[in-house]
Amino acid sequence: MTSEILSIKGVSKRFGGLRALDDVNLGVRQGSVHAIIGPNGAGKSTLLNCLVGRITPDEGSVTFDGGSLLGHKPHQINQAGIARVFQTPEIFGELSVMENVMIPAFARKDGAFRINAWGRARERGEVRDEAEHILDDLNLWSQRDQIVNSMSRGDKRRLELAMCLVQHPKLLLLDEPTAGMSRADTNNTVDLLKKIAERGVTKVIIEHDMHVVFSLADKVSVMAQGTVIAEGTPEEIKASPKVQEAYLGGAHL
Amino acid sequence: MSQSVMTPDENLSKNMGRSPAEGHEPKGEGLRGFMSSSRSDYLLLAIFALAILTMPIWLAPIGAGYPDILQKFAIFGIFALGFNILFGFSGYLSFGHAAFLGTGSYAAVWMFKLLSMNAVIALVFAIVVAGVFALLIGYVSLRRSGIYFSILTLAFAQMSYNLAYSVLTPITNGETGLQVSGSDPRILDHMFGSPSGRGVPDFFGIELQGWPGFYFCAILLILAFFVTMRIRNSTFGLMLFAIKSNQNRMNYTGFATRPYLLAAFVISGMYAGLAGGLLAVTDPLAGADRMQWTASGEVVLMTILGGVGTLLGPVIGAAVMKYLEQIFSSFNEGVLHRTFDFLPHGLQEFMVTITSPFVGEGWQLTLGLLFMIVVIFLPGGIMEGVRRISHRFRRGRGETNAAPAHDGH
Ligand SMILES: Nc1ncnc2c1ncn2[C@@H]1O[C@H](COP(=O)(O)OP(=O)(O)OP(=O)(O)O)[C@@H](O)[C@H]1O
Ligand SMILES: [Mg+2]
Numbered sequence: 001m002t003s004e005i006l007s008i009k010g011v012s013k014r015f016g017g018l019r020a021l022d023d024v025n026l027g028v029r030q031g032s033v034h035a036i037i038g039p040n041g042a043g044k045s046t047l048l049n050c051l052v053g054r055i056t057p058d059e060g061s062v063t064f065d066g067g068s069l070l071g072h073k074p075h076q077i078n079q080a081g082i083a084r085v086f087q088t089p090e091i092f093g094e095l096s097v098m099e100n101v102m103i104p105a106f107a108r109k110d111g112a113f114r115i116n117a118w119g120r121a122r123e124r125g126e127v128r129d130e131a132e133h134i135l136d137d138l139n140l141w142s143q144r145d146q147i148v149n150s151m152s153r154g155d156k157r158r159l160e161l162a163m164c165l166v167q168h169p170k171l172l173l174l175d176e177p178t179a180g181m182s183r184a185d186t187n188n189t190v191d192l193l194k195k196i197a198e199r200g201v202t203k204v205i206i207e208h209d210m211h212v213v214f215s216l217a218d219k220v221s222v223m224a225q226g227t228v229i230a231e232g233t234p235e236e237i238k239a240s241p242k243v244q245e246a247y248l249g250g251a252h253l
Numbered sequence: 254m255s256q257s258v259m260t261p262d263e264n265l266s267k268n269m270g271r272s273p274a275e276g277h278e279p280k281g282e283g284l285r286g287f288m289s290s291s292r293s294d295y296l297l298l299a300i301f302a303l304a305i306l307t308m309p310i311w312l313a314p315i316g317a318g319y320p321d322i323l324q325k326f327a328i329f330g331i332f333a334l335g336f337n338i339l340f341g342f343s344g345y346l347s348f349g350h351a352a353f354l355g356t357g358s359y360a361a362v363w364m365f366k367l368l369s370m371n372a373v374i375a376l377v378f379a380i381v382v383a384g385v386f387a388l389l390i391g392y393v394s395l396r397r398s399g400i401y402f403s404i405l406t407l408a409f410a411q412m413s414y415n416l417a418y419s420v421l422t423p424i425t426n427g428e429t430g431l432q433v434s435g436s437d438p439r440i441l442d443h444m445f446g447s448p449s450g451r452g453v454p455d456f457f458g459i460e461l462q463g464w465p466g467f468y469f470c471a472i473l474l475i476l477a478f479f480v481t482m483r484i485r486n487s488t489f490g491l492m493l494f495a496i497k498s499n500q501n502r503m504n505y506t507g508f509a510t511r512p513y514l515l516a517a518f519v520i521s522g523m524y525a526g527l528a529g530g531l532l533a534v535t536d537p538l539a540g541a542d543r544m545q546w547t548a549s550g551e552v553v554l555m556t557i558l559g560g561v562g563t564l565l566g567p568v569i570g571a572a573v574m575k576y577l578e579q580i581f582s583s584f585n586e587g588v589l590h591r592t593f594d595f596l597p598h599g600l601q602e603f604m605v606t607i608t609s610p611f612v613g614e615g616w617q618l619t620l621g622l623l624f625m626i627v628v629i630f631l632p633g634g635i636m637e638g639v640r641r642i643s644h645r646f647r648r649g650r651g652e653t654n655a656a657p658a659h660d661g662h
Contacts, residue, residue: 078507092498107507117489
C-alpha cells in the first residue's frame with residue numbers, strides 16, 4: 001500500500017501498570033474511511049491522543065503525509081492537516097456558533113500565530129465566507145448567533161464537526177461522532193459524513209454504532225485490550241468469528 | 254439534526270438571499286459582544302469621552318469635582334483597562350501587575366531627571382520599560398496556567414518590590430523614593446534652553462498640575478479606552494476570548510496559544526506602565542510601595558467590581574474604588590459624631606463605635622464588605638447590575654424581544 005497518508009507502527013503506551021496501547025499497527029489509505037471499533041477501554045481514544053499530540057507514545061512511530069508526528073505540539077499537528085472531533089465536544093462554550101467556526105478558519109488563514117489587534121474580526125471577508133458556507137452545509141446557519149452552551153448535545157457535535165471541516169483537513173479524526181444522538185440525528189450525520197467523503201477527506205472514525213460503521217467505512221480495524229485484533233473490509237469483519245467472539249458477541253448485529 | 258443535509262442547489266438559493274455583512278445581535282449570554290457594529294462602538298466611545306471630560310461637572314455634587322481625585326480615576330482607569338485585557342479577555346489572572354505600575358513610575362521620574370520635564374518623553378519611556386519588563390516576567394510566568402500562573406506573577410512582583418528596597422537602591426533611591434531635584438542634568442531641557450526650574454512635568458509648556466493635569470490624564474484614558482475597544486473587536490481579541498473559553502480546543506485548532514497570551518500580558522503591562530508614568534507626571538515621585546502586592550490586589554478588585562471582560566466595567570470599578578478610598582479614609586470620629594448628631598446621645602455613641610472601624614485607616618474593611626456583596630450578588634460586577642436594570646426597564650416598557658440581554662459594553 002503505497003498511498004498511506006497515516007501509518008502507525010508498533011505504538012505502545014503504558015499508564016502505570018496498564019498497557020493502554022500494546023504494539024499497535026495501523027495504516028490509513030489516502031481518501032479512505034477507516035473505522036476503529038472495539039469494546040470500552042480498548043484504547044481507541046488513547047490511539048487518537050497519540051496522533052494529535054495529547055500524549056506521546058512510549059514506543060513506536062507515527063507518520064503522516066511523509067513526516068513523523070511524534071514530538072510535535074498539538075497546534076503543529078493541526079497545522080499539518082489533522083483535525084479532531086472529540087468524544088466529548090471541545091468547543092468554545094461562551095462564544096457564538098459563528099465565532100466558533102470563524103476561529104478555526106482563522107487558524108487556517110493566518111497560521112499558528114499572527115497578531116491583528118486592530119482590524120475587526122467579523123470584517124475579515126474570506127474567513128466569514130468560509131464560516132458561512134460551512135454553517136450552511138451543516139444546517140447550522142439559523143443558529144449562527146446562538147451562544148453554543150445553550151445548544152443541544154447533537155448540535156454541539158455537529159458544530160464541532162463544522163469547526164474541523166472549515167479547516168479543510170487532510171485527515172479528520174472522529175471519536176464517536178454519533179454517541180448520544182437520536183436515530184434520526186445519527187442518520188443525518190451519516191449522510192453528512194458520506195457527503196464529506198465524496199470530497200476526498202481521509203477519515204478515521206471511532207464508532208460503537210455498527211450501522212454507522214458498516215455504512216461508512218472502507219476498512220475496519222478491531223481493537224481490544226490495546227491491540228488491533230482484526231482488520232479488513234466491513235464484510236470480512238462481519239464474517240470473522242474471531243471478532244464475533246472478542247467484541248461483537250452477536251449482540252450488536 | 255432537525256433536517257437532512259441540504260443539496261448544493263438549496264445552499265445556493267439560500268446564500269443569494271442574504272448579504273454577508275448583515276448585522277446580527279447575539280442571543281443568550283456570551284463572553285463578549287463580538288457582533289456589535291462599528292457604529293455602536295463609536296457611539297459608545299463618544300459617550301464615554303463626553304462623560305469623562307465632563308466629570309468635573311457631574312461628579313461635583315458627590316464631592317469628587319476636583320482634579321486630584323479625578324486624575325486618580327483616570328489613571329487607575331487606564332491601569333484597570335489594561336489589566337482587563339489580560340484577565341478579562343484571556344482569563345489569566347495576574348497578581349503582580351503593580352510591578353509594572355511601579356516600573357512605569359520609576360522610568361518616568363528618571364526621564365524627568367535625565368532628559369526633560371516633558372511628560373511625553375517620560376510616558377513613552379515608561380511604557381517601553383514596563384513592556385520589556387512584562388515580556389520577561391510574562392515569558393516565565395506563562396509556562397504555567399491557572400493558580401500557578403497567578404502565584405508566579407505574585408512572586409515576581411514581590412521580588413521586584415524587595416529589590417527596589419535593597420539591591421536596586423541606586424536606581425530607586427530606596428525608602429526615600431525617587432524624586433526630581435534642581436541639580437538634575439535634564440539634558441534636553443538645558444539644550445533647548447527651557448529649564449523648568451520648578452520641576453513640574455509639562456506638555457510642551459503646559460504645566461500638568463491641577464486641571465491641565467486632569468485633562469491630560471483624561472485624554473489618555475479616552476485613547477486607552479479606544480485602543481482597548483479595537484483590541485476587543487479584533488481578531489487578536491477573539492483569540493484571547495477563545496483561549497479563555499477553551500484553551501485545549503485552541504491548541505487542537507492550530508493556534509500556538511502562549512505567544513497570544515504573552516502579547517496580551519505585554520500589552521497590559523504597557524497600560525500599567527502608562528498609568529505608573531502618569532502617577533509620576535501628576536506627582537513626580539516614585540516609591541516602591543506602588544509595587545507592593547496590595548496594589549496588585551487593588552487592580553484585581555477594581556476589575557471584578559466593575560465587571561470582568563467588559564469594556565466599561567474596569568474604568569467604573571477603578572473610579573468607585575478610588576472614590577470610596579477618598580471618602581471613607583477621610584472620615585474620623587469627629588465626622589462620625591456630626592453624621593449621627595440627629596440621634597439621641599447614647600445611640601449616637603453606639604453608632605460611632607460600630608462604624609468607626611470601617612472608616613479612616615480601616616476603610617478597607619468597608620471595601621472588603623462591598624466586594625463580598627458584589628461578588629455574591631452580582632458576580633458580573635457593576636456592569637451586570639446595570640445590564641439587569643436596563644433589561645428590566647426595557648421589559649417594563651413591553652419591548653421583550655427588542656434587545657439581547659448582553660450587549661458587551
Ligand atoms: N491519561 C490517562 N491516564 C491513565 N489512564 C488512561 C489515560 N487515558 C486512558 N487511560 C486508560 O486507558 C484505557 C484505554 O482508554 P481509552 O479511552 O483509549 O478507551 P476507548 O477505547 O476510547 O474506550 P471508550 O469506548 O470507552 O471511549 C482505559 O483503561 C483508560 O482508563
Ligand atoms: Mg474513547
